[in-house]
Amino acid sequence: MEFKHVNYLWDDSVAAGMSPIDRLVYRSNCLGADQRITNTGGGNTSSKSLERDPLTGEETDVLWVKGSGGDLRTSKAENFASLHMDKLIGLQKVYDAAPEKGPKTPAEDGMVGLFPHCTYNLNPRASSIDTPLHGFLPARYVDHMHPNSVIAVAASKRSKELTQEIFGGEIGWVPWLRPGFELGLMMQREAEANPALKGLVMSQHGLINWADDDKACYDLTLALIEKAAQFIEERDKGEQTFGGQKFTPLADNDRDALLAELLPWLRGRVTFEGQRLIGTVQTDATIQRFVNSHDAPRLAELGTSCPDHFLRTKIKPLYIEWDAANEDLAALKQKLDAGLAKYRDDYAAYYEACKHDNSPAMRNPNPSVVLIPGVGMIAWGKNKSESRVTAEFYNCAVEVMRGAEAMDEYIALPQQEAFDIEYWLLEEAKLQRMPPEKEMARRVVLVVGAGNGIGKEAAHRLAAEGAHVVCADLSAEAAQATADELAAKYGQGIGVAGSGVSGCGPAIGVGVNITDRESIRQLLATSVLAYGGVDHLLVTAGVFLPPDREGNLSDDAWRLTFEVNVHGAYNVADEAKKLFADQGLNGSVVLTTSVNAVVSKKGSVAYDTSKAAANHLVRELAVEMAPLVRVNGVAPATVVQGSTMFPRDRVIASLTKYEIPFEENDTDDGLRTKLAMFYAQRTLTKQPITPADQAEAAYFMLSDRSSKTTGQVFSVDGGLHEAFLR
Structure with a gap:
């Protein structure tokens, strides 16, 4: 297949001679390098290989799968968890024996706590909640990606029908289910019932596919993404994307001048309980096409679809309908004040309507993404890295909406399902395990x-x-x-690089x-x-x-x-x-x-x-x-040390003035040290400053x-x- 919408990076000469785990790292890095394939920090890859049990010396089948919190683009071998396959499959019996089991039950969440008991060779890398998705599928190699083109299929009203239309019978479809043990079992049943399947479109989520050869798995991943992207391209609406342009973007200089005045003011208003945020601005043509369009208010209000997206971008962004051609900065601030107040009310109502008895306390109710016609997008996070990724994720969400609207009609994840991801106790536990922030963090x-x-x-x-x-x-x-x-x-x-987010x-x-x-x-x-x-x-x-x-x-x-x-x-x-x-x-x-x-x-x-x-x-x-x-x-x-006020000639002049011996061929640092020690003797501590x-x-x-x-x-x-x- 000729690839237009993804970058084909596999090189046989590089992969040749690599160990199984090194080939997994190589495959992962190739996939993660292209954000059209998966999000930053998102997606999972896995390989099953025969390894030597360090206790028995016998061969054992081991699942190597991207661990919790890793990023495919930058992953190394230590970022992958390793589990004994027989023990992982054995957890199904433990789960079946639970008196109350099913999606989003304590029994399902409890399975994550049992993953460490399946660890091969004392590997300290924690397993992710997606581990069953890889372990319960029969193939040796599995890729689970979040490509914009396939998520657009997954987030369409006719998602199941579109899957059949685009991929035929080689790719199946499963309804939305929160990642975890139950989803792994559902996929296992689908694969066993349809042995010809090579993958599944996961409604509202993404793509998972498999093969018994790692390069074949990589090739299949790219081919499926390319096929979906071509299908969308054939139906692209061109100038009428998102209903066409409604607002005119500001000239670059005017926009930057406005942002320089606006951003500190806005930063103060999105700060919550003293927790300051760091911003990332995106103003390129891609985001401008969305924020300046007729459909942007409707689509922004629907929120994002893929759980990886809204974990960063929240349930929805704040969209401010401001006309740069006819309204000034004061009017924008007034609209932002009103919009922020309503957003906080909406978020509190969302929290109250969806919370459970054991839900964590409500987090910052302010938006992490602000969209302004004529200007672009402002994303917020606890540091620059997080705000950049938030911006990248909303870019992905925009591309998903573009694709879904080209093929069909975009739909978002129901609020309760979104809440159950955002406030999942397992996610909260992960947050609590993170080291405390440094003293000048967020500053x-x-x-x-x-x-x-x-x-x-x-x-x-x-x-x-x-x-x-x-x-x-x-x-x-x-x-x-x-x-x-x-x-x-x-x-x-x-x-x-190439995500559209500068920074x-x-x-x-x-x-x-x-x-x-x-x-x-x-x-x-x-x-x-x-x-x-x-x-x-x-x-x-x-x-x-x-x-x-x-x-x-x-x-x-x-x-x-x-x-x-x-x-x-x-x-x-x-x-x-x-x-x-x-x-x-x-x-x-x-x-x-x-x-x-x-x-x-x-x-x-x-x-x-x-x-x-x-x-x-x-x-x-x-x-x-x-x-x-x-x-x-x-x-x-x-x-004296490192000071531009003490060039060599001044140091020599001072040494001469104070009759301090030196050699003309002494180094600059050597001369400065002599002078610094002289000055130190004038002090009570006798130490150079x-x-x-x-x-x-x-x-x-x-x-x-x-x-x-x-x-x-x-x-x-x-x-x-x-x-x-x-």
Whole structure:
């Protein structure tokens, strides 16, 4: 078959010679690499192979199946659970003996707790609830995917008839049933009753198919998806998709300007019980076609179909019918306020109508997906990775609706079934087992001066605590280098290239000139478009311009020193002030000053007086920005390591001035160490002051650990007694 709607990635030369488990990983990675085949984090693959029992030494049939919480695109061997087939099949007798059994019963859920007793070779990977779907089918290789084209069939009103029309007798159909033991038994009965079947369309859910050769299974998966996609393409409605266009999208610049103002305000309103969210924006032509269409309000209200979709996107998105051509931002905010209130009421009513006696407490009743004509989609999640995946999932939902409406009529999963997935006790137990969030999780920190020294170290310290970091610097290249280091260390975030969702990972790099307010506005807009808002601001950028050999400092040098060290810090805080106010969430600002602000000495008059002004700026801003935002300062003593204020020539000049021996061929780091140790001897602790020392203090002052502290300047100087308060 010629593939147009999926990417055929299998390479015999790569798969040759692989072990059975490595071939399973390879097959899984090939399938997961194309989001048209399955969702991020969704789908399951399995292989059955003969393995050696470590206790008896005898051969035993083992099911290898993607474990709970894995992602096919990135899976490795350790992401697959392994179970003795005879023990897994033996659980059917245990289940049959239960006094009360059936879908959504305690007996069915209890089977998941017995999976560990079937484990082969002490494999620690937890089995997923889909394990019976793979274990109870007779074939050696099984793929369970969530392809948009087949879910469109599964989510159509005439789903069963369309399955027969598209696939003929080789693919069967089963009605909706929540994944688990009962669904596995249902599929087993279908396969035994119809030995010629190669797969099943799972109503409202997806596709499962099988073969006795792994490459044949892969080929079949792609062929079935391609066949459904071609069937849809032949019936595609073109310009009349979703009823045709009703609203006109904004021009790119106008849209981005609107979003830069809107997002912090909206972020504050979707925050629930202090749990902030990180945003992802999608504005491409695909999502615009949907949000600007006549049918978008009707389809959005129906909600999503596939359970993998609404676990991320909730039962439905919030759609705001706003006309960008005739209404302004104030009107949009008014409609959003009304829409959010109604959404929360609807969600609470959904919860009350569907809850059970033992259901978990209601979660955040705000939408995780907001659709705005002329603008696009805004998705929210606890971190950037989650919000990107939420956006990707709703993209899939849109494609499912497009396909279903092209063939037939789209239908959504009944609310009770959706609730029983969303608030499933097994899912709740999985959430409870997750490690606690880090201290700066859900927070966005803007670090100005992140390209080097204290700013770079602080960016790493904050990211280690879960923060999303905007690395800003006069040098865009240096800022990006720091962001790249954080991305390499903490991951780009789960997302699939080509999914239609643009975005970033845990950090971005941005160039900024803090003496130019327009440059700062662009920095804030970029930060907002990347993450939805900003929670904390750290300014470490500064300059030291020494006098000439005669001790004179030019007017330009004096002016630039104050322009950066005082005006620049004020400019950034002042421009961020409106963003903080619109967001309505508690925030914090830390400015880096210096102990030089209170120590009079020769040779640094401009720098020292500018830092004295910065100290008082901290106090003034604390008053100006209260009570929503705390403002504090961190005052280092001389930090030589990693500082752009200490280029080689300045270090040599200082070593010469203080008569410290050195060699001309000493490395830059070696020279800096000599100077740092000299300065350390002036302190009470006799230890060099490092960027890490300052980063720790900045982290403390930015975080909630200092939530009752504002207007203070915190010295980190190793005990420089000349700087003691007096």
